[in-house]
Each structure stands twice: as C-alpha cells, then as structure tokens.
Amino acid sequence: MLLKERLRELRKEKKETQVQVAEAIGIVEQHYQKFEGGVNLPNLENAWKLADHFGVTIDYLVGRSDKRR
Numbered sequence: 823m824l825l826k827e828r829l830r831e832l833r834k835e836k837k838e839t840q841v842q843v844a845e846a847i848g849i850v851e852q853h854y855q856k857f858e859g860g861v862n863l864p865n866l867e868n869a870w871k872l873a874d875h876f877g878v879t880i881d882y883l884v885g886r887s888d889k890r891r
Contacts (some may be wrong), residue, residue, distance in 0.1 A: 824885030826860040832876040832883075833858070847871035 833843055844854035847868060856862040857872075864872060873880045881887040 825863065825883060826858050828878075828883055828885065829858045829872065832878065836876070843872075843875065846875050 833840070838846075840854050840858065841851045844851045847854075848871070849868065853862075857864050857868075869880050869883060873883050876883070878890045879887065882890050
C-alpha cells in the first residue's frame with residue numbers, strides 16, 4: 823500500500839514524530855499510527871489535512887500521481 827509508505831516518507835522528511843503529525847491534523851497518535859501502519863485509511867477530511875500538512879496533493883499521497891504538487 824503506497825499511502826502508508828508515503829506518509830512515513832513525508833513525515834521523516836519533515837523530521838516529525840507521529841505525535842507531531844497527529845497533533846497537527848487534530849487526531850490522536852494511535853489513529854495516525856493506524857494510517858502509517860496500513861491498518862486504516864484516512865477519511866477524506868483527514869486526507870485533506872495530511873496533504874495540506876505535508877504540502878502535497880491527495881493524489882500524490884494515495885499513489886495516484888508521482889507529482890507532489
């Protein structure tokens with residue numbers, strides 16, 4: 823699953839912890855961990871927030887495009 827790989831990659835590029843990303847988008851750490859672990863997929867609202875936080879498109883985040891912007 824590309825989403826979990828991209829989330830981990832983007833988070834590490836920003837040198838953030840899972841806690842920091844979760845706080846930035848307004849969810850609890852365990853919820854974010856499930857996204858990165860591939861257990862759950864973010865709903866549309868959280869996908870928007872993650873894309874905005876990392877400065878990429880939702881298409882990039884979910885693997886539909888290799889263009890970040």
